[in-house]
Amino acid sequence: MDLKATTRSVLMAGLIVAATLLPAQQAKKPLTNDDVIQMVKSGLPESVVVSAIQSRPGKFRTSTAELVRLHKAGVTETELNAMIAASNKGSGGGTSAASLEQSAAAAPVSKSRMPHVMMTAKGTTQELHLEKTQLAEIKTKPSSMKSLAGDSAVAQAMQAGVNTATWDAASHMNSAVGSTSVQQAGSIFSGIMAHRQPKVTYVWGVPGPASSNVVQDGTPAFTVDFSRTMGVNPDDYAPALVKLTPAQNTCRIVGATQGKEDERSSPAADWQIYSHFLEERVNIQAEKLGPGKYKVRPASELAPGEYGLVLRPLIRTKNFSGGDVARAQGDGLMFDAIWTFQISDDGQ
Numbered sequence: 001m002d003l004k005a006t007t008r009s010v011l012m013a014g015l016i017v018a019a020t021l022l023p024a025q026q027a028k029k030p031l032t033n034d035d036v037i038q039m040v041k042s043g044l045p046e047s048v049v050v051s052a053i054q055s056r057p058g059k060f061r062t063s064t065a066e067l068v069r070l071h072k073a074g075v076t077e078t079e080l081n082a083m084i085a086a087s088n089k090g091s092g093g094g095t096s097a098a099s100l101e102q103s104a105a106a107a108p109v110s111k112s113r114m115p116h117v118m119m120t121a122k123g124t125t126q127e128l129h130l131e132k133t134q135l136a137e138i139k140t141k142p143s144s145m146k147s148l149a150g151d152s153a154v155a156q157a158m159q160a161g162v163n164t165a166t167w168d169a170a171s172h173m174n175s176a177v178g179s180t181s182v183q184q185a186g187s188i189f190s191g192i193m194a195h196r197q198p199k200v201t202y203v204w205g206v207p208g209p210a211s212s213n214v215v216q217d218g219t220p221a222f223t224v225d226f227s228r229t230m231g232v233n234p235d236d237y238a239p240a241l242v243k244l245t246p247a248q249n250t251c252r253i254v255g256a257t258q259g260k261e262d263e264r265s266s267p268a269a270d271w272q273i274y275s276h277f278l279e280e281r282v283n284i285q286a287e288k289l290g291p292g293k294y295k296v297r298p299a300s301e302l303a304p305g306e307y308g309l310v311l312r313p314l315i316r317t318k319n320f321s322g323g324d325v326a327r328a329q330g331d332g333l334m335f336d337a338i339w340t341f342q343i344s345d346d347g348q
Contacts, residue, residue, distance in 0.1 A: 030059035033066055036083065037073045046076055053082040060087045071231050071330070077114070080230070115226035117309055117339045121217035128213060128309070128339040132328050133204040133254055134158055135264065135336075142201050142256035142278045149247040158205050158251035200261050204336070205251040206244065211306060211340035218301035218343060222309055227292030231330035234292025236318065237311045241282040241298060244306035244340065252306050254338060255279030263322035271320045273335060274313050282307065302343045309339040 031053060039049045060083045070080060117128045136157030140147070148154055224239045226232070244252035257277045260266075283299035296309070311334045324332030 030057040032059055033061055033070060033083075036060075036075060036079065037070065040074050040076075040079070046078055049079050050082045053079065053086055058083065058086040060084075062087050068231075076329070077230055113228050115224070115229055115311065115334070115337055117225075118223040119213070119215070119220050119339075119341065120222075121215045121220040126213075128341065131206060131338050131340060132333075132336050133206055133338055134251070135326070136203040136205060137261075137264075138201050138203060140201055142203070142258070145245040145253060145255075145278065145280055148203055148253050148256055148278075149245045152248070154203050154205065154253065155248040155250040157203075158207060158247070199258050201256055201258055202263070203256040204254040205247065206254060206308065206338060206340055207251050209246055209249045209252070211252075211342040213341040214344050215341050216344050218303075219298055220302075220341070221295065221297040222339075224294045224296060224309065224311075225292060226311060226334065227290065229292070229334070232334055236313055236315070236331075237292070237334055238288075238314055239284075239286060239294050239296050240310050240312045241284050241296070242308050242310055243280040243282055244308050245280070246306060252308075252340070254308060254310070259322070264326040266322040267324075269319045269321040269324075269331075271322050271325070272317050273320050273325070274316050274318060277316075304343050304345045306340065306342055308341075311335070311337055 036049065036053065039052065062084050067080060070083075075083075114130060116130065118125055119128050134157075136154050138151060138153040138157070140151055140153070142148060222239070226237065227234050242254060244254060247253050255277050256279075257273055257275075259271055259273070263271055282302065285297050285299050287295040289295060313335075318331075320331050320335065324330045325335060326332070328336045
């Protein structure tokens with residue numbers, strides 16, 4: 001019995017050692033670009049992917065071509081920045097040619113950032129918070145901003161906040177689960193529709209009845225910078241001011257256009273969003289300081305009400321990917337971005 005007990009103990013100890021060493025060996029295997037793409041396409045949340053990148057060794061390639069490939073595969077800006085940070089951290093102890101090349105390629109790209117806007121009113125300058133418009137889908141043709149504001153379907157869609165679910169699902173639209181989720185979210189938007197239509201109206205809106213940025217100055221000035229937004233040619237866009245239309249105390253409508261019913265789930269860049277876009281533009285004076293850098297002010301004093309600074313394509317027939325618009329990525333991010341403010345009744 002003692003011999004058998006000893007044998008079992010030795011075997012158990014060997015199994016424990018093997019169980020301990022195996023995960024350690026697996027953990028030492030560095031993550032690669034393809035591993036990140038696989039995690040994204042599998043539908044893992046962004047926070048999980050970022051945690052994996054930060055906690056495990058990585059062997060990431062961050063050349064321009066690789067970053068473009070990762071971006072097209074659905075890797076988010078946060079995930080890309082985590083990879084670049086891990087790559088820079090890992091290259092600190094090595095001086096190989098590959099490490100130097102990797103660091104050189106990553107350096108300029110790491111400066112990429114989201115578009116941002118500074119507003120100056122009555123001598124005070126503040127940064128406006130970037131907001132992302134929600135997207136509602138209705139069957140009524142967009143005849144005027146007033147008619148859209150009176151459409152209960154728009155208010156219901158905005159109030160339901162289903163666009164958040166659509167964005168999350170669309171960010172993994174390469175997977176079967178993501179694609180199904182997008183279709184389900186879309187069916188919620190168009191739930192009031194009795195029959196499927198070849199074309200529907202897409203309405204861009206900002207949740208809430210009023211902006212928290214209250215301005216007592218009818219001629220605020222803005223400094224706009226979208227020069228380093230990843231995946232975007234800054235020369236394709238220019239800032240614009242639009243008047244927002246409050247809708248049934250639930251949202252502020254930015255604008256609307258028509259498109260195919262499944263437009264938001266399509267990765268193809270064939271949607272001319274802006275060619276027939278309905279919005280209420282405000283005349284501005286814009287000074288271009290460089291690619292993606294502008295100074296903007298209204299051409300005349302703004303009347304009290306709700307407004308938003310937006311980014312619009314210089315060529316109205318520019319094609320967009322419905323999938324990029326749904327997940328606010330690349331050109332979709334540019335079109336979905338808005339910085340809202342309110343001119344108070346005593347803003348003179």
